[in-house]
Amino acid sequence: MSIYEYSVLNPKGEEVSLRQFEGKVLLIVNTATGCGFTPQYKELEAMYEKYHDRGLEILDIPCNQFAGQTPGTDEQIHAFCTLHYNTQFPQMKKSDVNGENALPLYGYLKSQKGFEGFGKGPTAIAMGVMLRKQDKNYKENPDIKWNFTKFLVSRSGEVLARFEPTFDMKQVERQVEAAL
DSSP states (O other): OOGGGOEEEOTTSOEEEGGGGTTSEEEEEEEOSSSTTTTHHHHHHHHHHHHGGGTEEEEEEEOOTTTTOSOSOHHHHHHHHHHHHOOOSOBOOOOBSSSTTBOHHHHHHHHHSOOOOOOSSHHHHHHHHHHHHHOTTGGGSOOOOSTTOEEEEOTTSOEEEEEOTTSOHHHHHHHHHHHO
8 A cells, every 4th residue: 555545634523635745745743742752843843844845744643642641632732733833734633643543544654664763862762761661572563652753755655764753853854855
């Protein structure tokens, strides 16, 4: 299957086909409003404003599966993001990214790019320690590990990269720019 065979729901519950993004570079992100990584919204919005005219689309998929860090309704989440970060990129309905209720899109993304580690640095080490307490074999499965995991998709629909939330946003931006 191609990524363009999948769809997600917008906050109104309407189906959004990924086919409408064919020919665009996509950055698909599972987000949270109450997470230590939530300030990444600022960098995501800056990237969106900088590259949208060149073909970048960011799909924001709020998810409450990680420590309950995305409470509230879709409307409350949207209000938070626009008020605090002036987000303009499309925000979808709050959804699961792991488990039996996960969006099929996430099954596809994880099959294309599995977990490869958190990188280096104190935050990466802390994430590893925290996850090891929850699942000593967390490195062995492709599940999304935390909020703000990002998948970069080429204009032709190829999943190019997976960025864990600990990755430097400058690194993410360099790869987005290269894909454009």
